[in-house]
Structures are given as C-alpha cells and as structure tokens.
Amino acid sequence: MTIPHLQDNDGQTVLMVDDKPFIGLAAECHNSSASSTAYMNTQVWPRVLPLNINTLLVPVYWEMIEPKPDRFDFSSVQDLISEAREHQVKLVLLWFGLWKNGLSSYVPGWLKEDSTVRYAQKRDGQHLYSISPADQTAVDLDAKAFGHLMAFIKKTDTQQSTVIMVQVENEVGLLDADFDYSVAKGPALNRPLPDVFGAAPAATWQSQFGPQAGEYYMAFLYASALQTIAAAGKAQYALPMYVNAWLEKPLGRPGAYPTGGPTVKMLPLWQKVATAVDLVAPDLYVPNFEEVSDAYAAPQQALLVPETRQDLRTVSNLIYAISHYNLLLFSPFGAEDFFNQDVTLDAHLLKAVAIDADAFDWSKTGSVLAKAYALLAGMLPLIVQKRQQPQMHSFLISQAADRGRRIKLASCEAAVHFVKQEGNVSPSAGFILELSENEFLLFGLNISVNLSALEPNRNVGLISLEEGTWQDGQWHAGRILNGDERVRIQVGATPQLLKIKTHLY
Template structure:
C-alpha cells in the first residue's frame, strides 16, 4: 500500500512500491458532492494530472452522532477510478482555514459539551478548543470511521494514496485558547518531551520557557498534539500516509491569529510540530505566490531532513507553473493546483491552464524517473528568475549546464539576453547513467561545459529525441547540426531528449 520512505535525509511517497511524483489538482471547497462531480471532470482532465485532491466534510460524513454517510466519499473514489486518477482525501474536520465551519451541526449547537476556544476576554471563537477531550474524541472517532471505510472499499485498489488531516489548522481571532482547560495547561510546566526536542531548559511553564513566543508555541503544541492523536486513530484502522497543510507565515505577515492562523505548522513553530505530531508524515505548504524569491524561500524553509517539500496547494496561475521543477529538484513529493474547476473564461485562466497542463503532460509519463531521482538527490533543475537571463547548474562529474533564457531558437544569442517575457523558462536534468541525462523543459537554451582541469575537452556525443513506452526508451530521431550547433533549445513543445556527454 502507499507509504512514505526515508533515506539519507530524503523522503519519497511510494505508490505500488515505487517513488511517485504527485501531479495534483484540487477542487473548490464545495465541489466534492455527487451532484456536482460530473461537472468537474473535464476541467480536471484538461490539466493532465495524475492525482485529484478533494475534501470530505465532517458535517456531511457524520450528520448525527455515530451515523456515517459515505455517499460523497464513495462518489469521489468511483470518479477517480473511472478517470484513471489517484485520490488524496482532505479531511475537513475540526479545522478548515483556521476555523471550525465543517464541524457537524450537532456539535456546533452544543458548546457546553463541545467547548469553543476562548480569546483573552473569554469570548467564544469560531474554533473548537484543542484542550477539550470531548472535541478530540469526536474527531478521532469520525476520522477512524473514515479510514475504516477507506480500508474496506479501497484497501486492495489504493486509489487513495494520501490523506490530509484537517485543513490549514490554527486559530483565527486569538493567538491561543484561553478556556479553563487551556489556562491550566498554560500555567503548567512545558512537557519534558517538547523541551528535550527543542533543547530548552526543563521544568518551566510556557512563559518561562518561551517568553514572547509562549502563546503561539502553546497553541502550536495543543493543535499539533490534537491532530497527531486524530491521525493515530485513523492509522490504527488504515495506515495511509498522512500530512497537514499550512496557511503560511510569509509575505511580511507576522501577527499570529490575525495575519495567519496561530498554531498552524508555520516555519517559526515547525520544530514544535515535528516533535509533537510524529504520526504526521510531512507538512505541506499552501504556497500562493508567483514571486521567485518568495516561493523558493518558503520551499527552503520546509525542505528539511525531517520533511520533504510538498506544495499541498498553489494558485491557479501561469506564473507559478515553472516552480514545479524547483520543488522536485529539492526532493519534493509533488505539487497541487487549487480551484481548477469551473474556471473563468479569461486570458489569465487560459494561460494558467496551458502552463500547468504543459508541465503535467511532460512530467506525467516520466513521473517515476523524476520521483526516483528526487529521492536519490540527483535531480537538478533550472528555473528562470525575472531579470536574470542566465543560470548555471552543476551536474557533477565535472559537468556544468549553462542555461539561458530569451535566446533565439537558432543562431548566436545577443550579448545581453532579454529573458522570456513571462519569465517562464524551466528545465529538468534527470540522470540516466554516467554523463547521460534526460533533458526536459520549456523556453530555455542549454549548453554543456566540462571542467578542463585534467586537460580533457568535453563534448555532446548524442542527443536523441524520443519517448518512453512501457518504461523503455524509444528513440524517434537524433538531433544534430542546426538542432545542436547553438545549444539545445527547448521551446513551447513538450519534448524528451536523452543527452549523452563525453570527453576527449
């Protein structure tokens, strides 16, 4: 069954026993209903994904205590199967975007039994208290029932490859919970397991241990422990890989509970999450940016020895499409585009469909090769940054790839390259053997140079254009002459090139 494997500080999602690259699209929040699903499949398939992300709503799944309605979930599984897609189930449980809007009505209507979080003035918030055992027990029980049903209906098919536990958890409207149970926990010593993991002095309460960061750290601990226990209950029934997505602290935002949900797995409390939620396999990022520096900064914050990059959501925009290659080259497990159904008929949306569909159609047939190289740490990428028309990629073995953007498709490049108008050049280098690479990408010129410290010259021995059929390479033609005299030029058309390098 699907699993997460780790080696040498790197990670891979395995499907059918092999590393798998998730090329996903996510439905809008209210589209995962049987009556609506027939309307979305054309929009889904237009982007050539291999995976669909779609929510399961607690309020629909458990309309009355202990009574479960699997209609929506079964429709999602059936639809994914009929369209040849894998499925990632998103559990909209105690949290959705920092609030409790998908909790069942019977819980919303009974705040005595299912307490709300309180702000510093004692005002109830649109959040369940993570320090109320009754809230935790209700979510654990429902999630366990969900996973038990998945095991029964999909345990031999593995249509569902991952589950997201909650959605962008955290608190909006207050930095932390001030309910009586939370206040008691806040005044108590920080748990020894957490102080050891964070290398903090033991025995102090939250204020003494964390000072000005105490409220946010406390909320992160309470929420991560709650979600870890929900995940544990689910994995006891059916141990699929599980992750948590994050409403990020970025773009200059710095006020927890107001700029972003306090207590979610933001970079400043990520160590607390990792220490407190061991049954969450990795933390995903809901990364809505088309700015190269912002996007790559966030990817760097979540690329760790205990966490792979995973873009659990990104905007449905053309400008972020090239960053798929950067994520994969950092060892990422995948990339998911949010809100692709019922798209507006605008030039911007058409450009987004084209950009992401082109990427997914190119990477999809070779996703296994890409995932394996990402797991091994041998995958390399070049991604255009606006205002910088050249970049170098160290390939190893003394070879460097010089990548340029905005050069003509043939002939000498001007001394100062203009770059691409949309800054959308991107290239992947997938190693196939010694000095041999599969080269794929768009809107870039690639030239190879060998280190000559040993007095030997480098050369391109062969460039083959071809395809993979049944996992085997099938050459279509060789490139030479006009096609290679001025570098290897990748344009708008998806193409697979096997490049063999040598020396003399």
C-alpha cells in the same frame, strides 16, 4: 500487496503505492466541489482529467458523513472512490472536520447547535467561529468520526488502494487572535512544559519561550488535538497522514496567519507532539518557493505540496521541486479552473487569505501544466532513482536579475541561460539528468543552453539532439533536431524533453 505507505529508501522518504514508488502529479478541486456527485461528474472530472493528473485531492466533510450523532453516511465517499477508479486516478482525501482555514464551518449542524461547545475567544471575550482546541469533547467527537471514515476506507479500498493518503483537517490555527482567551492565559503559560520537550523540570511555557509563549502554547493545543484525531484514524487504517500549513508571512503577527498552526517556526513542536501525523506540508502561494520548500523538506527528508498557486509560476516550481527535492506530491489548487479562460477574482477573498492576486491567474496555465505532467509521468521511476544524486542538476530562476547557471557535467560544461521574466510567464526552470559520460536529458522551459569543453583548445559537438519522451525505462525519439537548433539548444514556453549526446573535437 501492501497498503500505501511511506518508506525509507537510502535516506529518502518515498511514498509507496501498489508496492512501487509514487509521485503525485496532482490537482486539488475547490472546497465545495465534492459535496455533489453530479457536480463532480459534470464540472470537475471532465475539466481535471485533461491535465494528465494521476491523483486528485478532494474534501470529505464531517457534516455530510455524520448528519446526526452516531449515524454515518459514506455514500459521498463511495462515489468519489468509484469515480476515481473509473478514471484510473488515485485520491488524497482532505478531512474537513473541526477546522478548515482556522474556522469550524464544516462541523455537523447538531454540534454547532450544542450549547456546551466551547468556541475560541479574543482578548475582549468576543467569540470566534472556531471551536477551541481545548474543547476535548469536540476533539474526541471529531476523532471518532474520523476513525469511522478510515474504517470505511479500509473496508472499501484495501485491495485497490484508490485512496493513497489523507490530510487531517485543513490549515489549522486561530485567525484574528494571538491566543484563545477561552483559556486562562496566565495560568496556562506558567504551567510546566510537557515531558516531550525535554526541558528542565522547572521550565514553564513562559520561561522557555518568553514573548512567543502564547503562540507556542496554541501550537501545542492544536498539535495535541490533531494527534488525537490522526491516531484514531491510524488505529483503523494506517494510511500516510499529513497536515497542511497556512504560512507565516513576513512581518505577519499571530492571528494574521492561524496562530498555532504548523508554520516553519512551529514545525519542531508539531513533530514532537503530533507523532501520528507523518508529514507537515506547506500550502505554497508565496513567491519565495525555494526558501519555504527548503525549510519544510530538510527536517522531514521529503516535500509534499498539497496546495499551490494557479499561475504559470506553478509549472516552474513543479519542475524544480520534482528534480531537486524528495517530492511526494504536487497539487495546484482549484484545478477545474485551468481550462476556463474567464478569470474573475474575488478581492475580498484574496484579502482574507492574504494571497497576491497574480497567484490565481490561471488563464494560461492549463495546457502548459498538462504538457509538463504528461512528460514527467513516464520519467517518474527514473526521477525517483536519480534525484538528489550527482547526475541530477536542477535550476530555477530565483530573482529578476538572475541570468542563469553554469553546470559542470562529466564531459563538458552547460551554460543555462534564463529568459527575462515579464508578466504571467513561466519562470525559467528545468533539470539536466546525466545518463552517461557524454549523454544527458534536458527538461524544462524558457531556457537556452550552450555547451563548452572542459579541456583547452577543444570544442563540443553534437552526435545527436532529439526531442522525445521517456517511457517504460527507455527513450522514445520524436523529432531529430539537426538543423539550426544545433547552434543554440533552446526550450520555449512549453515544457520539452530533449536527449543530447555530445563529442569533443
């Protein structure tokens, strides 16, 4: 059996796990949860398993695995792997090395105390709590530790493939500055562009990118650093690796978001420079889910959502993404919160990460997300086979005035009506998957559907309308909805899967 890997299937990038296509119905725990095995066992696993996840995203901390130079302790990693196997859940490990959210808070104490470490600087010379990507010694130390981690995973996990993917660092880039002024900016921007850009021989950063040259140069430094780190890990154990992006906000300036990170604008540069990184993944808390997903999915032939919002909107985004894009994984953040009804938000934290408070209203999300994951789990092979094919029709309400979609099916037209959105509700979303000329699956929430004939003077009748599940390649019927439900097909605020067979009269 091969190790987890990415594979091209007729133009689709597919994550293969245990030699089968795999989609991560995932959750990410809070940043500090994995630092304690006891905490994971009492506060995380019991709270995330009811979500019906098949994958958990958990951090691995450089400061814990290398507490002293060249002395490695992987006991915490072994505990995570053992717990995941016990619960029959796959893992994605998040390498918190040199940078986490632009800061160097997870580097070992011995490196923090090293007076030769080069910290990034603002224009006025003030040091930032972020080790400069131009500090090659620090980058090499990170790469060495990451290589040891991947070697340990190879030794421990090759046969069982519990760990299926690794995130390299977390939301890299420089906060609170538009450039790392520990680097002499003028001389740096007037250097020739590296050959990888394919520019004219005389081209410099300044001549090629003009006013944005500083941001492009910072992206080059960070992408080069992550190339060094990811390549060191791949040399030991070539699991799929990705980097995640703190997104550039409208009207935002470099430094308000991490300068040099893999934003949409910087994605082509990252793809050229960080070739050992398989994918760039957006952390999606913004309301314009489709727009951002399009921007990352199109050039990569895949979409990976490793971190996303906690409110009910996330369930709608999941349903749309898994049917519309070549989705590899979807993971709401802070999943141990979802069955906790006490929602307390830190206003200072929200301001620091520039995320709207409603994205963290998890009070109603747990049961709805769990139902969606449970229904989708049995459909994953079918979804992988049919997504981006003519038989799959996805829909998601895009704005408050959006009232629905008209979808032409093989034998009739489906008018999908959206529910008016007020407060913390799941926006209308779903998909229709045609199984044959007059039979289809309908999955979604907060929608109603009317069917009409494509031929004049004809009408559409229902041979059957069933609620149920899709398991092992077959339909398993639950209720037969032969009463008033036939007048107008409706799916409420809880995800539901229906199979509909029609006829004309």
